[in-house]
Amino acid sequence: MKSEFWKRWGVLVTLILIFPLTILLPKFGIINPYIDLVLKYIGINIILAISLNLVNGYMGEFSVGHAGFMAIGAYTASLLTVWLFPRQLGPFLFPIALLSGGIAAGIAGLGIAFPSFRTRGDYLAIVTLAFNMIIKSVLENIEAIGGPRGFMGMEKLTSLWWVYLVVILMVFLARNYVFSNFGRGVLSIREDEIASGLVSVNTRQVKVLTFVFSAFLAGVAGGLFAHELQFINPRSFTILKSTDMLVMVYLGGIGSLGGSILGATVFTVVMEGLRSVLQQIGISQEWRLVVAPLMLILLMIFRPSGIMGLREFRFLIPHKERPEAFAGHREQMQARKAAKEVLP
Amino acid sequence: MTLLQIEQLTHYFGGLRAVQDFNLNLQPGELVALIGPNGAGKTTVFNLITGVYRPTEGNIAFRGQSLVGWPTHKIISMGIARTFQNVRLFKELSVLDNVRIAHYTRAGYSPLEALLRLPNFLQQEERVRQETLDLLNIFGLDDLAESTAKNLPYGQQRRLEIARALATRPALLLLDEPAAGMNPAEVEQLMETILWIRREFQLTILLIEHQMRVVMGITERIQVLDFGETIAEGTPTEIQNHPKVIEAYLGEEVAG
Numbered sequence: 315m316k317s318e319f320w321k322r323w324g325v326l327v328t329l330i331l332i333f334p335l336t337i338l339l340p341k342f343g344i345i346n347p348y349i350d351l352v353l354k355y356i357g358i359n360i361i362l363a364i365s366l367n368l369v370n371g372y373m374g375e376f377s378v379g380h381a382g383f384m385a386i387g388a389y390t391a392s393l394l395t396v397w398l399f400p401r402q403l404g405p406f407l408f409p410i411a412l413l414s415g416g417i418a419a420g421i422a423g424l425g426i427a428f429p430s431f432r433t434r435g436d437y438l439a440i441v442t443l444a445f446n447m448i449i450k451s452v453l454e455n456i457e458a459i460g461g462p463r464g465f466m467g468m469e470k471l472t473s474l475w476w477v478y479l480v481v482i483l484m485v486f487l488a489r490n491y492v493f494s495n496f497g498r499g500v501l502s503i504r505e506d507e508i509a510s511g512l513v514s515v516n517t518r519q520v521k522v523l524t525f526v527f528s529a530f531l532a533g534v535a536g537g538l539f540a541h542e543l544q545f546i547n548p549r550s551f552t553i554l555k556s557t558d559m560l561v562m563v564y565l566g567g568i569g570s571l572g573g574s575i576l577g578a579t580v581f582t583v584v585m586e587g588l589r590s591v592l593q594q595i596g597i598s599q600e601w602r603l604v605v606a607p608l609m610l611i612l613l614m615i616f617r618p619s620g621i622m623g624l625r626e627f628r629f630l631i632p633h634k635e636r637p638e639a640f641a642g643h644r645e646q647m648q649a650r651k652a653a654k655e656v657l658p
Numbered sequence: 659m660t661l662l663q664i665e666q667l668t669h670y671f672g673g674l675r676a677v678q679d680f681n682l683n684l685q686p687g688e689l690v691a692l693i694g695p696n697g698a699g700k701t702t703v704f705n706l707i708t709g710v711y712r713p714t715e716g717n718i719a720f721r722g723q724s725l726v727g728w729p730t731h732k733i734i735s736m737g738i739a740r741t742f743q744n745v746r747l748f749k750e751l752s753v754l755d756n757v758r759i760a761h762y763t764r765a766g767y768s769p770l771e772a773l774l775r776l777p778n779f780l781q782q783e784e785r786v787r788q789e790t791l792d793l794l795n796i797f798g799l800d801d802l803a804e805s806t807a808k809n810l811p812y813g814q815q816r817r818l819e820i821a822r823a824l825a826t827r828p829a830l831l832l833l834d835e836p837a838a839g840m841n842p843a844e845v846e847q848l849m850e851t852i853l854w855i856r857r858e859f860q861l862t863i864l865l866i867e868h869q870m871r872v873v874m875g876i877t878e879r880i881q882v883l884d885f886g887e888t889i890a891e892g893t894p895t896e897i898q899n900h901p902k903v904i905e906a907y908l909g910e911e912v913a914g
């Protein structure tokens with residue numbers, strides 16, 4: 315029998331205990347730089363998958379342009395750390411850069427959400443697709459930030475422990491959102507939008523709010539990405555990147571945070587594994603570009619609900635929402651039943 | 659004071675006239691039925707009241723305030739709730755969540771408080787949870803709080819839908835064919851339920867119903883629609899013998 319303390323705080327304690335490892339393991343070379351890099355990519359992809367899952371999974375709309383928000387976050391954060399922040403303070407101001415990237419992406423999300431959600435259906439897909447292309451063209455045409463050559467000069471601020479902390483924070487925020495009345499409103503829109511409005515949900519507000527939050531997450535991930543590679547160019551944020559995100563979301567399972575974590579992890583590992591396999595057998599790396607869309611097609615045919623399929627890991631559910639929380643209520647309920655008049 | 663006042667309500671779907679010059683006054687506490695053959699425009703009237711459609715002409719006033727042009731969620735939070743002809747629950751969600759969602763406008767916390775799980779959020783969530791469980795308790799659904807809505811038997815889904823509607827704290831409840839698909843025993847129970855919730859929640863109820871047992875058994879006043887127009891109104895006994903009503907339902911008597 316697990317103690318009450320462990321049930322309540324177990325997740326937090328575990329996370330805190332892991333934290334030193336994220337500093338020490340890379341520092342003493344216990345994990346090599348390549349593993350370190352893959353772990354960071356997994357973290358960044360987790361944020362991206364959750365971001366897209368909020369819109370495509372929880373809300374049941376369809377965005378195909380989230381790489382655009384990632385680009386805005388990446389460029390905003392990079393411009394801040396390179397041009398504005400003093401070099402020595404870089405590591406300390408890094409969270410502010412990430413946050414600013416997220417906010418900038420969120421504002422862009424607001425601009426997309428307002429007109430798009432006036433109507434329903436495929437409209438959002440078309441608007442986000444166009445948005446993704448526009449962002450890429452705009453970035454290619456601003457000479458001051460490198461145009462098509464890209465932007466560089468960032469320091470390698472994205473360390474494993476930063477990724478670890480940011481991922482935990484973002485998953486925490488997303489979980490809190492999902493398990494609130496806003497999150498439940500989002501789910502109700504997916505289930506039945508008309509009924510949702512008729513039980514007092516402000517559907518327009520929920521949609522815009524969720525989309526902005528989703529864009530914010532993608533922007534934060536973009537900031538991490540930019541300070542890992544130390545070089546970004548508009549071609550990193552094309553529809554291909556958006557497709558990767560779609561695969562991660564549908565692989566893990568829509569409407570599940572745990573699914574996004576699993577999906578991002580499996581996807582990253584498979585794609586990296588493929589890199590060395592292709593090298594071994596001497597086939598062009600170009601074939602990796604075929605794999606992601608192929609995975610998406612196969613998934614849609616054979617397992618449309620993904621690995622998790624609407625289920626959620628226990629540790630991602632706030633402890634008040636877990637099934638055993640009802641046990642206490644049940645006794646209260648019996649008492650109330652006896653005391654109060656109930657339906658005949 | 660009149661709770662709901664509908665004047666000269668007219669609605670067209672393109673060239674099709676769905677509702678024509680519809681008038682209705684509801685006093686607080688009344689239980690009124692809207693009946694008529696299929697396609698008479700009854701559900702359209704509900705959709706017009708709740709803002710799903712915007713009326714072509716006419717006015718709907720609730721507690722003296724016009725509802726025309728307001729978004730649905732605003733109208734609902736003003737104190738009008740409804741159920742549907744075919745049960746429209748959030749099927750994949752739990753019973754608890756189905757009712758909690760209806761607390762949306764009264765949740766009492768901002769998105770930021772929710773994101774950071776600030777004390778006010780936790781407090782309000784607990785309140786919403788208690789209120790929801792209380793309501794489920796009243797409808798005998800509390801033991802099923804964790805079940806997925808689609809797994810409930812039909813009768814309980816109907817009850818859950820009423821519970822969900824009541825969670826928005828309405829003064830006026832619109833019931834769209836609550837007895838549809840029920841067997842006689844369930845209908846009997848439903849009639850008791852309707853009378854009981856009217857008393858306990860101090861509701862005014864407007865219902866659409868085809869089952870004459872329900873209409874004649876519990877309502878005080880009936881309005882009959884046919885092809886979008888009101889053809890008769892009165893007490894159950896008056897309506898039963900009204901020649902126009904008999905004609906609308908059974909057709910005209912052929913001479914000879």
